[in-house]
Amino acid sequence: MKIAVLKEQATGENRVAATPETVKKFIALGATLAVEAGAGEAASFADADYAAAGATLGSRAETLTGADIILAVSSPDPASIGGAAPGAWLAASLNPFADPARIQGYADAGVEALAMExxxxxxxxxxxxxxxxQSNLAGYKAVLDAAAEYGRAFPMMMTAAGTVSAARVFVMGVGVAGLQAIATARRLGAQVSATDVRSxxxxxxxxxxxKPIFVENVKGIEGEGAGGYxxxxxxxxxxxxxxxxxxxxAKQDIVITTALIPGRPAPRLxxxxxxxxMRxxxxxxDLAVEAGGNVEGAVAGEVVTVNGVKIVGHRNxxxxxxxxxxxxxxRNLFNFLSAFWDKEAGKPVLDEEIGDAIRLTKDGKIVNARLLG
Known part of the structure; x- marks a missing residue:
């Protein structure tokens, strides 16, 4: 069982799908690991560390040749993953709703594409x-990005020269990212409030x-979506x-928006x-800027100023x-593959519940019910 780890090709993508830590764990399961040279450099993982962990380093073509499983962070171009074994698995974040042509490309290439999201x-x-x-880290980083753009301190400070008031932070959307944003802003000393459609x-x-900010006594709330979304x-x-x-x-110094609905444009908040x-x-x-944005005027990949208000729209x-x-x-990828690892077969074997949920393509066809529906 050969597992290939690819160097990300998307602009601005610095992550890598396997670290020297997980390489060791995969090898302990009985797999062989091939890592594309330079795959971990942008994330501070040197080729020498992968080699020390037991992986072989090589070109993209060498890495992919005969691979049974391909690991990536973001969806690779179907044309860039040739040479793998017939029916090879591709496990990555594949963004299937936004790029159906790429998913069809995986089907045409005979790849069994597994969308980890x-x-x-x-x-x-x-x-x-x-x-x-990843949302947990995004929520944390959002607060740091806000602090970097905000021209004042977060905590209340009482000094001989006078008192500095605490920043007022409002978090809209209390999923994983929102909860981490609340916790981080609180640790920095801000006065924090938050809202969500889920009671x-x-x-x-x-x-x-x-402080929770919620609409009360309004009929027809449909905020409780399927699967916890x-x-x-x-x-x-x-x-x-x-x-x-x-x-x-209007009373807030910083607002962080995190609202996403799977398969649909981000709601305008x-x-x-x-x-x-705002002052x-x-x-x-806007953490949802890549999905259309929660904020009118947000621009993906840019920090724009509108009427003196900075709108931060960093990608990824x-x-x-x-x-x-x-x-x-x-670790998410390792936990996934190791949970289904069949020692006798020497490879992972998916069950129906999870396999059917994440499998997008198989035997040259798109098979996922969410894409076919």
Whole structure:
């Protein structure tokens, strides 16, 4: 069983799908590891470290030749993964809704593409969940990005020259990224509030010492989506939330938005009018900018200033913490493959529950129900 680890080719992608730590673990299972030269450099993992862990280093073609499993972070070009064994697995973040032509390319290439972001949110798959591990880091980094752009201190400071007021931070969307953003902002000394469409998050917000901002007594809330994700809100809820949030945003120094709905454009949470209501020098960080953005005026890959308000739209926020993001991502991949490793067969054998959820292509066809529906 040969496992190939590719060097990422996407612009700005500094992560790597296996670290020397996980290389050792895969070899202990009985696999052989081939790592493309330079794959870990951007994440501070040297080729010598991979070699010391037992991997062979080589060109992309050498790495892929005869590979049974291909590991990557973001979806590689189908034309760039030739030479692997027939029916080879590709395990990566494949962004299937945004790039259907690429998924068809995997099918045409005879690759069995496994979308790690489709991992079901069930107890036994928690250690395999790349969305959670990467969102956790993104929520942390979002606060640091906000602090870097904000021209003032976060904590309240009482000095001989006078008192510095604590920054007011508002987190919109309390999933994994939002919860980490709340915790990080609190650790930096900010006064934090947060909101979400899922009522169950109110207690989570309070447990972190933040103030929950919620619409009450509005019928037709559809915030509880499938699999623990947020769903779409009713028109009545959207109107009530817009009114409540507008008044709250105007008083905030920093707003961090994290709302995503799988398979759909990111919901618009902040309008241009709401941006204009904020004081000059305020900062908004839009973690959903690559999916269309939660904030009107946000630009993917840029920090723009609108009416004196900075709107931060960095791409691949977790990847800006490349070493830690790679360590967590690679452990997700190892936890996934090792959980299904059949010692007698010398390879992983997927079960129906997880296999059907993440498998996009097989035998030259697109087979995933979420893509066919």
């Amino acid at each position: 489709f991992m079901p949110r069930i107890t036994r798959a928690q250690s395999m969940d790349i969305l959670s591990s 169950a998050t109110k207690e989570q917000i309070m447990s972190l010492g933040a 947020a769903g779409e809100m009713s028109p009545e809820y959207q109107a009530a939330q817009a009114e409540l949030v507008s008044g709250h945003i 902040i309008s241009a009018a709401q941006v204009a209501s 000059p020098g305020s900062v908004i960080v 926020v977790a990847g800006r913490l490349a070493a830690d993001a790679s360590a967590l991502f690679s």
